Amino acid sequence: MLQITSLNFSRSNYIIFKSFIKMVKDNHIIFTDNKETVDIIAIDTDNEEGIQSWHHLNNKQILKVAFGKKNKNIDCHYYLEKPLQFDKINVLLRNISHDLITTNLPKEIKNKPPVKDKYDYYPFLSNIAKQHNKNYLLITIETKFQFILDFITNRYFVILGNKKQFFTQDIVGKVKITPLTKEVYQKATEEQTAQSLEGFLWCCSLQSINTKQLDIIPTSAKLSIKYWPDFSLCPYEKAHLRIAACLSSQSLTFNQLLKQANVSKETAKGFINAAALTQILNIDSSLFDTVKYKTKNMLTYFLAEKKKKLNVLDANTLKVVFIGSVGAGKTTSINVVSEIRTVSNEGKATDDTAKRKKTTTVGMDYGEVTLQKQLIRLYGTPGQRRFSFLWKQLSKGAAGFIILIDNSRPLPLSDLSIYLEYFENFINKIPVIIGVTRMQFEKHPNINDYRQYLKDHNKQHYPVVSVDIRETKGVLMLLNSLLSMHENTHKLTLDNI
Numbered sequence: 001m002l003q004i005t006s007l008n009f010s011r012s013n014y015i016i017f018k019s020f021i022k023m024v025k026d027n028h029i030i031f032t033d034n035k036e037t038v039d040i041i042a043i044d045t046d047n048e049e050g051i052q053s054w055h056h057l058n059n060k061q062i063l064k065v066a067f068g069k070k071n072k073n074i075d076c077h078y079y080l081e082k083p084l085q086f087d088k089i090n091v092l093l094r095n096i097s098h099d100l101i102t103t104n105l106p107k108e109i110k111n112k113p114p115v116k117d118k119y120d121y122y123p124f125l126s127n128i129a130k131q132h133n134k135n136y137l138l139i140t141i142e143t144k145f146q147f148i149l150d151f152i153t154n155r156y157f158v159i160l161g162n163k164k165q166f167f168t169q170d171i172v173g174k175v176k177i178t179p180l181t182k183e184v185y186q187k188a189t190e191e192q193t194a195q196s197l198e199g200f201l202w203c204c205s206l207q208s209i210n211t212k213q214l215d216i217i218p219t220s221a222k223l224s225i226k227y228w229p230d231f232s233l234c235p236y237e238k239a240h241l242r243i244a245a246c247l248s249s250q251s252l253t254f255n256q257l258l259k260q261a262n263v264s265k266e267t268a269k270g271f272i273n274a275a276a277l278t279q280i281l282n283i284d285s286s287l288f289d290t291v292k293y294k295t296k297n298m299l300t301y302f303l304a305e306k307k308k309k310l311n312v313l314d315a316n317t318l319k320v321v322f323i324g325s326v327g328a329g330k331t332t333s334i335n336v337v338s339e340i341r342t343v344s345n346e347g348k349a350t351d352d353t354a355k356r357k358k359t360t361t362v363g364m365d366y367g368e369v370t371l372q373k374q375l376i377r378l379y380g381t382p383g384q385r386r387f388s389f390l391w392k393q394l395s396k397g398a399a400g401f402i403i404l405i406d407n408s409r410p411l412p413l414s415d416l417s418i419y420l421e422y423f424e425n426f427i428n429k430i431p432v433i434i435g436v437t438r439m440q441f442e443k444h445p446n447i448n449d450y451r452q453y454l455k456d457h458n459k460q461h462y463p464v465v466s467v468d469i470r471e472t473k474g475v476l477m478l479l480n481s482l483l484s485m486h487e488n489t490h491k492l493t494l495d496n497i
Contacts, residue, residue, distance in 0.1 A: 324404035338367025
């Protein structure tokens with residue numbers, strides 16, 4: 001690992017330079033303030049003091065980087081042109097890293113461009129704000145970007161601005177930091193979560209394969225959209241663009257839309273569901289119930305059907321939530337025991353998930369089953385962590401959790417730790433049972449390994465079993481075990497809950 005520092009930088013340039021370097025990943029170079037052990041020094045050569053430092057270091061075995069406006073008097077191998085921008089520093093560090101460390105790598109690896117959307121902004125934001133001894137901060141960069149920084153949970157929220165545009169911005173001297181009270185922070189992050197939920201609704205409806213038009217929309221209604229949808233929220237098809245073009249310019253019935261946009265029924269239904277759930281759909285019909293459509297919690301109606309509330313249960317019902325890794329069998333479990341037609345949002349699998357299965361849950365699954373004269377509502381959460389903002393919301397009001405872990409995944413014990421940690425506040429209060437699936441394909445780790453893992457983490461009271469969720473009896477075993485634990489925990493009969 002190489003060390004880099006700066007010399008003769010202004011205070012603002014120093015802070016931004018250091019913050020950007022902390023944000024760059026996998027470059028084999030870290031920032032240090034110790035100039036005695038440094039390998040690389042970036043020198044501001046736009047002033048006399050910087051020029052003198054440059055010449056003074058000529059005879060030392062230190063790699064020098066000239067930082068400044070184009071200066072013909074400096075002969076250098078590495079040059080960082082003002083103003084400071086993340087893209088420039090990223091390229092500089094990659095070039096140095098390749099030249100000094102990875103010269104033996106294949107050319108196609110050396111020249112592979114960085115994936116910008118995978119950078120963690122927290123190191124950058126926390127470094128430029130660390131001198132402020134406050135828990136919550138609003139960081140504003142000109143009028144283009146706003147971030148909320150939470151030092152308690154080490155998180156940040158993007159309130160304003162496209163993160164991808166951040167890479168080419170000159171932000172030196174343009175950063176404003178404002179302390180926030182806890183009340184203001186909570187209000188701002190609640191609004192941000194609401195925006196994330198809207199994006200989730202759009203994504204899960206538009207990409208749904210087994211979709212169903214919302215019951216509240218009459219088939220004879222004239223449809224149009226209030227404004228052009230934000231297609232950046234999820235992958236889309238050209239057919240979706242044609243539908244948007246038709247509905248943004250005129251009002252059409254569903255059948256007219258199919259003909260004019262030349263799309264399939266399923267594609268049109270997915271688009272209409274997405275537009276309705278995100279409140280951009282205009283519906284012109286005397287049969288239309290505007291009260292239902294204008295309700296704020298469209299997610300409740302979409303997923304639970306017929307006015308069933310998502311987190312508030314009737315006196316004689318219990319809510320059980322299936323959580324766990326992608327492909328562990330959450331959707332299958334609900335399908336094999338549900339006594340009603342399950343509400344399920346399956347989308348085309350992307351990234352690493354596509355290697356394991358063609359489709360994955362992009363919304364949530366919902367089903368019902370009656371056990372011991374008790375109605376059990378079954379909720380399946382999406383396994384991918386990009387939907388984690390919805391996990392806790394769906395867990396409110398749960399009587400118990402079933403954690404499903406796919407034993408054939410590379411690190412099943414690590415998968416388990418993710419869910420135990422994320423849902424810790426819930427499962428410390430209510431029963432949980434862990435079901436390990438696909439053990440017929442991968443024998444290790446075995447059940448004793450899981451038990452030892454739980455014991456090592458002081459969670460040995462959580463039952464862990466091997467289960468084939470393709471069989472009804474296996475899923476019923478999990479549910480009946482959970483209900484028995486729930487009855488024992490509350491010291492009540494199920495009929496009185």
